[in-house]
Amino acid sequence: MLDVRSCTTLSEAAGILSGDRQAVLIGGGTLVMRDVNEGRLTEGTLLRVTDPAFRRIEAGGGRIELGAGVTMGMILANRELAFLHPAARAIGGPAVRNMASVGGNLFAPAPYGDFTVALLALDAQVVLQAGFGSGRATPLEEFLAARERSGSALVTSVQFSRPANPGDFHFRKISRVKPKGISVLSIAAHLPLAGGRVAQARVAYGAMAPTPIRARGVERALEGKSLDAAAIAAAKTGALEGCRPATDAIASEWYRREVLPVHLGRLLAGEPR
Numbered sequence: 001m002l003d004v005r006s007c008t009t010l011s012e013a014a015g016i017l018s019g020d021r022q023a024v025l026i027g028g029g030t031l032v033m034r035d036v037n038e039g040r041l042t043e044g045t046l047l048r049v050t051d052p053a054f055r056r057i058e059a060g061g062g063r064i065e066l067g068a069g070v071t072m073g074m075i076l077a078n079r080e081l082a083f084l085h086p087a088a089r090a091i092g093g094p095a096v097r098n099m100a101s102v103g104g105n106l107f108a109p110a111p112y113g114d115f116t117v118a119l120l121a122l123d124a125q126v127v128l129q130a131g132f133g134s135g136r137a138t139p140l141e142e143f144l145a146a147r148e149r150s151g152s153a154l155v156t157s158v159q160f161s162r163p164a165n166p167g168d169f170h171f172r173k174i175s176r177v178k179p180k181g182i183s184v185l186s187i188a189a190h191l192p193l194a195g196g197r198v199a200q201a202r203v204a205y206g207a208m209a210p211t212p213i214r215a216r217g218v219e220r221a222l223e224g225k226s227l228d229a230a231a232i233a234a235a236k237t238g239a240l241e242g243c244r245p246a247t248d249a250i251a252s253e254w255y256r257r258e259v260l261p262v263h264l265g266r267l268l269a270g271e272p273r
């Protein structure tokens with residue numbers, strides 16, 4: 001049997017999650033409720049969090065914090081987060097976006113997780129709370145590597161720095177069905193320029209591995225270079241480093257490997273997809 005329990009504070013929810021292996025947090029529930037409706041989740045406690053901090057957006061300054069319960073719809077309604085709108089708009093259709101949370105997206109299995117790809121390119125930190133203690137910030141890349149083992153912790157928020165120039169941040173989702181199709185792949189890139197050269201590039205992919213990953217071969221190829229044809233060609237050569245895409249109902253592994261460098265090259269050259 002399934003119980004539903006509402007928690008008025010984040011620490012109450014974190015305490016229950018860490019003490020009860022059968023407790024499952026519901027963010028927006030777009031994935032959890034599918035498991036319930038399709039009979040994969042039949043036992044335990046579903047936890048709702050009503051603490052306002054869970055859905056708080058702090059985006060007024062250089063450092064941004066999004067409560068884990070913030071939805072894609074809330075991001076799209078916030079002008080200070082305009083640079084993230086292409087990533088938030090890439091998640092499902094309007095009904096899904098009104099429920100789908102930032103925290104839930106961190107756990108969404110590939111080929112889902114498009115918003116997390118954007119967060120990875122922004123060098124985000126994940127704030128986790130286990131038990132009744134206070135939160136601890138972990139780099140998103142580390143969190144994703146250990147995601148399957150972090151089952152009992154509550155993600156309370158994500159934090160990242162606002163790009164100094166929003167035009168340096170790019171996001172693309174490649175899907176066969178427009179506008180609501182699931183990703184063949186997604187790419188996010190933060191490419192700050194110093195004196196016309198890329199400085200501290202961060203590039204991330206979705207659906208190219210079991211979790212979103214950094215494109216380290218691309219980052220290395222671009223570092224210190226101007227974004228000209230030679231640098232883009234070098235980036236495309238290193239594009240598949242670390243990739244382990246799956247074959248699924250959306251695309252084959254072969255297809256994902258074939259099209260990734262093409263779309264990466266277009267993104268870097270500022271061409272339409």
Ligand SMILES: Cc1cc2nc3c(=O)[nH]c(=O)nc-3n(C[C@H](O)[C@H](O)[C@H](O)COP(=O)(O)OP(=O)(O)OC[C@H]3O[C@@H](n4cnc5c(N)ncnc54)[C@H](O)[C@@H]3O)c2cc1C
Pocket residue numbers: 024025026027028029030031032033034068069090091092093096099100101102103104105106107108111112113114115153154155156180181182183
């Ligand atoms: C029709 C449809 C289309 C979709 N399209 C896309 C798409 O285009 N791109 C995409 O990326 N995703 C897509 N999704 C998947 C999903 O909607 C999103 O990934 C969404 O962001 C998941 O968030 P949620 O709040 O609904 O997660 P939930 O279903 O609430 O939770 C998912 C998992 O994360 C855990 N969890 C959630 N929040 C926390 C937290 N704060 N701390 C600890 N654990 C937590 C839950 O316990 C659960 O295991 C789609 C889903 C559907 C049904």
